[in-house]
Amino acid sequence: MSRIEEFELIIVGGGPAGLCAAMYAGRGMLRAVLLERGVPGGELLNTEWVDDYPGFEHVLGRDLAHKMAAHAVAFGADIRQENVESIVRREDGIFEVATSMGTVYEAPAVILTAGGTPTKLGVPGELEYAGRGVSYCAVCDGAFFKGETIAVVGGGDAAVEEADYLTRYAEKVYVIHRRDEFRASKILQERIFANPKIEVIWNRRVLELVGGPAGLRHLELEDTVTGERHTLPVTGCFIFIGFSPNSGLIKQHVAHDASGYLITDDRMMTSIPGLFAAGDLRVQLTRQVTTAVGDATTAAIAVEKFLKDRRSGAVGAQVGV
Numbered sequence: 029m030s031r032i033e034e035f036e037l038i039i040v041g042g043g044p045a046g047l048c049a050a051m052y053a054g055r056g057m058l059r060a061v062l063l064e065r066g067v068p069g070g071e072l073l074n075t076e077w078v079d080d081y082p083g084f085e086h087v088l089g090r091d092l093a094h095k096m097a098a099h100a101v102a103f104g105a106d107i108r109q110e111n112v113e114s115i116v117r118r119e120d121g122i123f124e125v126a127t128s129m130g131t132v133y134e135a136p137a138v139i140l141t142a143g144g145t146p147t148k149l150g151v152p153g154e155l156e157y158a159g160r161g162v163s164y165c166a167v168c169d170g171a172f173f174k175g176e177t178i179a180v181v182g183g184g185d186a187a188v189e190e191a192d193y194l195t196r197y198a199e200k201v202y203v204i205h206r207r208d209e210f211r212a213s214k215i216l217q218e219r220i221f222a223n224p225k226i227e228v229i230w231n232r233r234v235l236e237l238v239g240g241p242a243g244l245r246h247l248e249l250e251d252t253v254t255g256e257r258h259t260l261p262v263t264g265c266f267i268f269i270g271f272s273p274n275s276g277l278i279k280q281h282v283a284h285d286a287s288g289y290l291i292t293d294d295r296m297m298t299s300i301p302g303l304f305a306a307g308d309l310r311v312q313l314t315r316q317v318t319t320a321v322g323d324a325t326t327a328a329i330a331v332e333k334f335l336k337d338r339r340s341g342a343v344g345a346q347v348g349v
């Protein structure tokens with residue numbers, strides 16, 4: 029038998045977006061709960077230095093995460109460590125958010141801020157050197173590699189675009205691709221072929237990332253055609269082989285793009301009334317801490333208005349209304 033708890037708002041995910049939404053919900057005196065499967069902070073906990081969050085010129089990701097969580101709690105946020113398994117909207121407009129602890133949280137509004145997961149290479153050294161040479165975000169970490177020789181792994185639009193971007197900092201950028209042609213659009217390809225700082229290494233698979241106490245030192249590569257192995261000295265390795273938004277928690281149809289990112293209106297509401305989305309799992313141009321908290325601010329304020337309209341009968345209960 030499930031335990032049922034009722035709220036006005038359920039926030040799913042405790043990264044920057046979720047913590048910011050919880051802070052605003054607290055300030056707005058909403059009865060809200062934030063459900064986070066791990067320690068609050070999201071991707072900030074996997075980020076060493078953050079140099080582009082206004083007011084903090086140079087801050088450790090985990091310190092920023094602690095400050096955001098403490099700020100939300102100071103405004104009354106109720107943060108619970110629970111893994112959300114499903115989100116379903118009933119016909120009466122109430123959401124049922126089920127967790128692996130057997131609790132069903134009920135509320136007329138949900139802000140989904142569950143972020144996404146960069147696809148990993150899954151080779152030795154990748155996790156060990158994450159934040160010490162290995163990165164999944166060029167905008168975030170590119171500036172740490174000024175004048176250095178680095179590698180980008182991947183062959184799609186993200187890999188090719190970010191390789192070009194990284195040449196504004198790095199002296200040399202190798203693009204390593206396991207095939208002999210890119211999937212990226214032709215215009216992006218032309219840009220990197222014309223960039224003298226970029227060298228493409230075709231038909232190579234990364235076998236291992238090797239380093240020492242100071243961080244990454246080289247990659248062990250294998251030729252996918254001949255099987256030959258060789259070493260590539262680099263101090264940075266940016267991996268762009270995919271990113272999956274954690275949008276599969278919603279068990280009803282919700283508008284999304286081809287990669288599963290949720291489509292919202294300018295109030296961050298999805299195609300399901302009462303279901304809002306903020307941060308990395310939303311369709312948008314860039315994914316940063318600033319954009320995540322910006323989305324969350326809008327979503328939390330929009331929820332207040334949504335609940336008011338709902339109480340006055342101005343919001344329909346049916347999906348798609």
Ligand SMILES: Cc1cc2nc3c(=O)[nH]c(=O)nc-3n(C[C@H](O)[C@H](O)[C@H](O)COP(=O)(O)OP(=O)(O)OC[C@H]3O[C@@H](n4cnc5c(N)ncnc54)[C@H](O)[C@@H]3O)c2cc1C
Nearest residue numbers: 041043044045065070071112142143168307308315316317
């Ligand atoms: C290596 C790296 C470095 C970065 N560096 C920077 C930087 O320097 N500057 C910058 O601006 N941005 C940086 N970013 C991007 C930034 O971290 C993200 O844009 C930001 O964290 C997005 O916030 P979010 O709240 O949308 O998602 P996330 O931070 O991903 O948080 C999502 C949260 O949801 C939780 N969650 C997921 N599924 C469930 C579930 N089923 N139940 C409960 N909880 C769940 C997760 O545990 C996580 O805590 C970096 C990203 C990476 C990967």
